[in-house]
Amino acid sequence: MTATAPQSLATLPLGDDALILSQRLGEWAGHAPVLEEEVALANIALDLLGQARALYAGLSDVLGSEDEIAYLREERAFRNCQLVEQPNGDFAHTIVRQLFFSAYQQPLYARLAPVLPLAAKAVRETAYHRDHAEQWTVRLGDGTEESHARTQRAADALWRYTDELFEPIEGLEVEWQELAEEWKADIREVFGRAGLTVPQGPGKDAWAAGAGRQGLHTEPFGRLLAEMQHLHRSHPGATW
Amino acid sequence: MVTASGSAAAAASGSPSDTAAAAPAPVGESSRPRSLAELAGSVPDPELPVITLAELGVLRRVTEPEPGHVLVELTPTYTGCPAVEAMAADIERVLRTEAGAEKVEVHTVLSPPWSSDDISEEGRRKLAEYGIAPPRPGARASAPVQVGLSPTRHATEPTREAEPVRCPHCGAAETELLSRFSSTACKALRRCTACREPFDHFKEV
Structure with missing residues (x-):
């Protein structure tokens, strides 16, 4: 259990995870396979954006306004994990990314709830995100041969970004090893129901251990930032 | 757009003379001045105009530290709820027009978190x-x-909600x-x- 409040910048990686995944999910607007999913992904993105805003607001003394934190930092200043910056790919790819992330974020927020008001607030919302991802994983994995193959491929491709989730974030008192074991057991359980194979490969590349938390990102991240920050940088102070 | 009806619409209109009649006061009794908390609580939810902010349970505290200066604490239903800004604007308008407040500050509080039980x-x-x-x-x-799931290829029994x-x-x-x-x-x-x-x-x- 966590006993002490997070130190000053400890919540930045959590805010960056939420903002970047929100931006990725927003890319589905207008492209989701069915209307209900369009709405679901946009709603999850909105929840995540709200989390990012609340976490950034708590850092304004150190890092400036929400807009400055989101739109005026360079790539190396972002502390999000590499998993959330990975491109959407096909729907199965997005769902597996959602599963890996929400099965991490929800129990992490549950642990932080006693010391971080935002975590106490958002933990129940993230339970819905997680449920959404779990049920889609089962639906796709135990669906057609095509959906099964695509979901397995997504799991194999994204697995290398999962160990990073449990690299300790300085200033957050969490039993990271215990969180990692719980996560792996949960993923095994969902994959079992979905008829999917848990990837055997290492959960990280040799060069990438915890790299996102240190400000090192994968190639697609630069393009995401360019799109996300373009308007604010081109028209500083623009409002609706 | 959903059209509000009845007292909710009257409260939303922000017209002082109309809304005084919206309070459930007995006929014939001169309209009792409504407290600041009642006024703020009577604002309809911007997205669900059939219920008020008081009924939704998002209004945490209304205080008047000095005459004409009102402090309101509001808690969001969901972290990213975009209606919070509209709620704050509506509360401010009602308190200005109906209570004559000169300065209205609406703060968002997260703790303790709102629950649908509220x-x-x-x-x-x-x-x-x-x-x-x-x-x-x-x-x-x-x-x-947990929500129920209809059958998949191998799980032919749908899961049930409690x-x-x-x-x-x-x-x-x-x-x-x-x-x-x-x-x-x-x-x-x-x-x-x-x-x-x-x-x-x-x-x-």
């Missing part, structure tokens, strides 16, 4: 009347509600989930398998 009995009744299945009680005490969400139209307990997320973050989209009508369900959180 919706009043009256609020639940109005939601159901409006066609939205109210959240099942006990959300705060229990683990997040307590049914009843259809707000015909009252049947046989309803199914269409989507966990509906027109707003706080609602799920369901369908009644008895009367076949789709409906929104205010999720437990």
Whole structure:
């Protein structure tokens, strides 16, 4: 259990995870396979954006306004994990990314709830995100041969970004090893129901251990930032 | 757009002379001045105009540290709820026009977090009347509600929910989930398998 409040910048990686995944999910607007999913992904993105805003607001003394934190930092200043910056790919790819992330974020927020008001607030919302991802994983994995193959491929491709989730974030008192074991057991359980194979490969590349938390990102991240920050940088102070 | 009706519309109009009559005062009695908290609480929810902010349970505190200066504490239903800004603007307008407040500050507070249990009995009744299945009680005490899943290729038995969400139209307990997320973050989209009508369900959180 966590006993002490997070130190000053400890919540930045959590805010960056939420903002970047929100931006990725927003890319589905207008492209989701069915209307209900369009709405679901946009709603999850909105929840995540709200989390990012609340976490950034708590850092304004150190890092400036929400807009400055989101739109005026360079790539190396972002502390999000590499998993959330990975491109959407096909729907199965997005769902597996959602599963890996929400099965991490929800129990992490549950642990932080006693010391971080935002975590106490958002933990129940993230339970819905997680449920959404779990049920889609089962639906796709135990669906057609095509959906099964695509979901397995997504799991194999994204697995290398999962160990990073449990690299300790300085200033957050969490039993990271215990969180990692719980996560792996949960993923095994969902994959079992979905008829999917848990990837055997290492959960990280040799060069990438915890790299996102240190400000090192994968190639697609630069393009995401360019799109996300373009308007604010081109028209500083623009409002609706 | 959903059109508000009855007292909700009157409160939303922000017209001082009209809204004084909206208070449930006995006929003939001169309109008693409504307290700041009552006024702020009477503001209808911008997205669910059938219920007020007081009934939704999002209004935490209304104080007047000095005459004409009102402090309001508001808590969001969902972290990213975009209606919070509209709520704050509506509260400010009502307090300025109807209570003559000169300065209104609306602060958002996160702790303790809002729960669907905070919706009043009256609020639940109005939601159901409006066609939205109210959240099942006990959300705060229990683990997040698992939704049922229709059969997949190998799991031929659908999974069951512990307590049914009843259809707000015909009252049947046989309803199914269409989507966990509906027109707003706080609602799920369901369908009644008895009367076949789709409906929104205010999720437990």
